Amino acid sequence: MITATKEDLAIDVHGLDISYMSGSRRVNVLSGVSLQLRQGEVLGLVGESGSGKSTMAGVLLASLRTSSFVSSGTVHLDGVDVFKLAGKELRAFRAGHVALVPQNAGAALTPTMRIGEQLTEGFRLDSAASETCESRRARAIELLKLVRLPDAAAALEKYPHQFSGGQQQRIGIAMALAARPRLLVLDEPTTGLDVVTQAAILDTLTRLHKELGMAMVLVSHDLGVIDKMCSQVAVLRRGKVVESGDTSTVLRNPSHPYTKGLLASVPRVTVPGIPPSLDDAAIDAFEKGAEMHPVDGALYERLAPQGTAPVLTIRGLSVDYNRKPKPGSAPTVLDVDLDVHAGEIVALVGESGSGKSTIANVVAGLQGRQAGQLTLNAQTELAPRVAHRAKSVRRAVQIIFQNADTSLNPRRTVRDAITRPLRLFNVKGLTAEQALAEVGLPVNFTERLPGQLSGGQRQRVGIARAVSAGPSLVLADEIVSALDVSVQSSILRLMDRLAKENNIGFLFITHDLAVVRSVADRVVVLYLGRIVEEGTVSEIFGSVSHPYTSLLMASVIEVGDDHSGAIAPGQDEVPAGPPAQGCPFASRCPLVMDICRSVRPPAIEVSGTHSIRCHAPLEKLEHL
Amino acid sequence: MLTRFVLPRLGWAVVTIMLATMLVFGAMQALPGDAATQILGQNATPEAVFTLRRQLGLDQAPLERFITWLGHALTGNFGTSLVSGQPVGPEVGRALLNTSFLAGITIVVGFTLALVLGLVAGLFRDRWPDSLISTVALVGMSIPEFIVATLLVLMFSITIPIFPAVVVAGQNATIAELAPSMPLPALSLMFVASAYIIRMMRTSVIDVMETDYVHTARLKGISMARLVVKHVVPSAILPTLNVVAMNVAWLIGGVVVVESIFNYPGMGSLMIQSVQSRDLPTILLITVIGAMTFVICNLLADLAATLLNPRLRYPRNSK
Structure with a gap:
């Protein structure tokens, strides 16, 4: 228990209710939230969508959505009641304090x-008007150097769109530090960034915290990030703090069933198998006073199919977005060979810009190609454009999109969405109700609109739509990235069952290595449109890998890691x-040699199924 | 930029102007009567009409006449007026100057005001300044301009007689002579044309106010004035530019109704007269100028949008 006086606390939130009116009914976004944080400490706010964690971040800057209001409770930062501030005082507080x-x-x-x-x-607002233009410029450069933005002086003259996502995030941090705040609030600062970039940004934040010593609040859905960064943690669920305390205690020894369930539902790169999903209903009952049965933490291990026929064969695929190739440029996707067998889940892994979605779009016939042969079921050539493909071919290749909410027509019922392919491909003997039951949704959902479903339910409808036509190949493009972890594993299990029972081959595109470990049979690692490594899931996560795969693995942050390693600048x-030539990874590779910049590395067979494209000798590629 | 952006549009501009003149020429053929019957009146003998037609060159086939006109027009000779016998250039030029002056005042005063009002309405969304401005703008969009003009005359030249109701200076009046009677036509035009700009600017400001970057800038604790000028306006004005361009073109292309009501000797009035007298060369020149204005204004709006948008000025990978 914290026994400091109010002025000593960086944050003191007491009994806070934030509400909005829905008609004449008052709805609480946050209810009864009490939090305290000492100076210089780091607090993690963790929760899933709808938990109120972003509202809580706004509260600390005295900022609410226009329709929301404080219905009770107080928020003190350094002893200042922030919701009592208005106008100029509030601006000065934001400019100089948080x-x-x-x-x-x-x-x-x-x-x-x-x-x-x-x-x-x-x-x-924080400095004297006499400060000169040059000194301000010098300070800006100093800030950009602090967040390790390359070429800081030149960056001042540039516009935001001229930077990559990770660099933009560094600029965002520099901008927040400009006012020399005593409290820094970070709202999902690394969500949407690639895993290596995330690791580098978090390292920067850790260093800044050590050097500047301000208090920080980190809002995240990622338990690994919270574990690495925060000394204190508060777990939010539906606007309430269900558990809070020292991070090591809460995340290693959770007492509330929600925290336990959340931790159990996170897939791990170190452990194969699909984790159990969170039992929301049981937790609701627990909150109302019912007994909570112990959570079954057992993982479900998927069995790879043996000796099935190939459903998709890709040979020598190249895609170039430049219509007239410029000197010095190279095709976006080059020389990709890939197989998917019936009932198999093949993961295509890479950072953003690695060309994984391009490959899916080529297979779907939505994107043209410069070279390469695509064969379906070892007999039918796939035409480059979907318009030139026979109906039976279109039926055999289906796609599931990342965002179920934008890929379903909001004005069409679930029945419409599912029966469309049934009518188009003249599928007899399957009703919308059966298709829903197949993906584990109640049959009375047929008349609902997408807006009346949760994110996980919408993704199930998207899956039902794709599999109802009876495809042999399904392209699953980041289908769980937009979902909360508690729902994620149930979708992964569904994919596993559909692969097994309907003999569907899945090309599963993702950037999330933990998800790959839990569900994939084989893995293809892509870097800048070139395959650098492929193998079975145990081989990829085994002891010998391509330097790029090793970098990806080293960048993953999970609960319980020792978090001391840092990504090299x-x-x-x-x-x-x-x-245009050589190994695509040469510019970042720690093992780079002269040959890497001029000659494309050959595929070295580690085993019959495992190959690595690298010039370095195999013994150098073993993990330390 | 020049070859990829401007040249193709200029090509399309030529096609647009050609199509416009062909349409107008065709429409004039479809109207009953021609310049000869209009000049000679209802009681003219068929012989007199026939002779005049021959003198004016109207006895040739329409297609032949169009091609002849086109050939001359390409060399800058737009022919002589069938009514006055004078070259059409100076007459249309005078009307264009008058209209440009009227349009200039409307654009400088009215459109600037409209952008500011749209900004205020957007910033005070759903509060009284917004309700007031939006209602007035909606009224401006709904009422035809001749009613606005008539009401203005009723208020400012009959009830409170401070401005003349119509221009009495006549066809050859100089700008100085026209100036005193300028306010009422200009006000009518401002009222009608500004309405669209206000609504577009309001919507655009509301969109920008809800972006993450405005929210972030607000949380930086900067002043409201700086927030609006630096963070909101540059982005909000971009979509509004095209509406402004359309309205500028509409004004210069001759605002037929308002000019007629106030008897203002501009392009609109001249066009009405020329249609009545079937004075084809004059009408065709007005058409060419009108079409060119539309094309040029839209081109300028697109260019301005490109120049104001850093994403288009500095593509990501060129350093």
Whole structure:
């Protein structure tokens, strides 16, 4: 229990209710939230969508959505009641005391203003008017150097869109630090970034916290990130703090069933198998006073199919977005060979820009190709454009999209969405109700609209739509990335069952290595449109890997890791495009040799199923 | 930029102007009567009409006449007026100057005001300044301009007689002579044309106010004035530019109704007269100028949008 006086606390939230009116009914976004944080400490706010964690982040800057209001409770920062501030006082408080690092820096930087001006306007209120232009500029450069942005002086003259996502996030952090805040609030600062970039940004934050010593609040859905960064943690569920305390206690020895369930539902790169999903209903009952049965933490291990026929064969696929190839540029996707067998889940892994979605779009016939042969079921050539493909071929290849909410027509019922392919492909003997039952949804959902479903339910409808036509190949593009972890594993289990029972081959595109470990049979690792490594899931996660795969693995942050290792500076700098010759990973590789810059590495067979494209000798590729 | 962006559009501009003149020429053929019957009146003998037609060159086939006109027009010779016998250039030029002056005042005063009002309405969304501005703008969009003009005359030249109701200076009046009677036509035009700009700017400001970057800038604790000028306006004005361009083109292309009501000697009035007298060369020149204005204004709006948008000015990978 914290026994400091109010002034000593960086944050003191007491009995806070934040509400909005829905008609004449008052709905609580946060209810009865009490939190305390000492100076210089780091608090993690963890929760799933709808838990109120972003509202809580806004509260610390005295910012609410226009329709929301404080219905009871207080928020004190350094002893100042923030909701008592208004007008100029509030502006001064925000300018000098508390700063926010927004979730998506790409959208949070004003597109029409140069970086330098956006940084220096943060100095305005805290410094004397006599400060000169040059000293302000020097301070801005100093800030950008602090967050390790390359070429800081030149960056001041640039506009936000000229930076990569990770660099934009660094600028967002620099902008928040401009006012020398005593409290830094970070709202999902690394969500949406690639795993290597995330690791590098978090290392920067850790270093900044050590050097500057301000208190920080980190809002995240990622338990691993919270575990690495925070000394204190509060777990939020539906606007209530269900558990809070020292991070090590809460995450290693949770007492509330929600925290336990959440921790159990996170897939791990170190452990194969699909984790159990969270039993929401049981937790609701527990909250009302019922007995909670112990959570079954057993993982479900998938068995790879043996000796099935190939459903998709890709040979020598190349895609170039430049219509007339420029000197020095290289095709976006080059020389990709890939097989998917019936009933098999093949994961295509890579960072953003690695060309994984391009490959899916080529298979779906939505994107043209410069070279390569695609064969379906070892007999039918796939035409480049979907319009030139026979109906039976279109029926055999189906796609599930990342965002179920935008890929379903909001004005069409679930029945419409599911029966469309049934009518189009003249499928007899399957009703919408049966298709829903197949994906584990209640049959009375047929007349609902997408807006009346939760995220996980919508993704099930998307899956039902794709599999109802009886495809032999399903392209699953990041289908669980937008879902909460508690729902994620149930969708993964569904994919496993459909592969097994309907003999569907899945090409599963993802950036999440833990998800790959839990569900995939084989893995293809892609870097800048080139395959660098492929093998069975146990081989990829085994002891010998491509330096790029090793970097990805080293960047994954999970609960219980020792969190002491750091990414070498510059390792997160992804080049804008693949090099015209040599190994695509040469610019970031710790083992780089002269030959890597000129000759494309050959595929070295580690085993019959495992191959690595690297010039380095195999013994150097073993993990330490 | 020039070859990829401007040149193809200029090509399309030529096609647009050609199509416009062909349509107008065709429409004039479809109207009963021609310049000869209009000049000579209802009681003219068929012989007199026939002779005049021959003198004016109206006895040739329409297609032949169009091609002849086109050939001359390409060399800059737009022919002589069938009514006055004078070259059409100077006459249309005078009307264009008058209209440009009227349009200029409307654009400088009215459109600037409209952008500011739209900004205020967007910033005070759903509060009284917004309700007031939006209602007035909606009224401006709904009422035809001749009613606005008539009401303005009723208020400012009959009830409170401070402005003249119509221009009495006549066809050859100089700008100085026209100036005193300018306010009422200009006000009518501002009222009608501004309405669209206000609504577009309001919507655009509301969209920008809800973006993450405005939210972030607000949480930085900067002043409201700086927030609006630096973070909101540059992004909000982009979608509004096209509406502004359309309205500028509409004004210069001759605002037929308002000019007629106030007897203002501009392009609109001249067009009405020329249609009545079937004075084809004058009408065709007005058509060419009108079409060119539309094309140029839209081109300028697109160019301005490109120049104001850093994403288009500095593509990501060119450093």
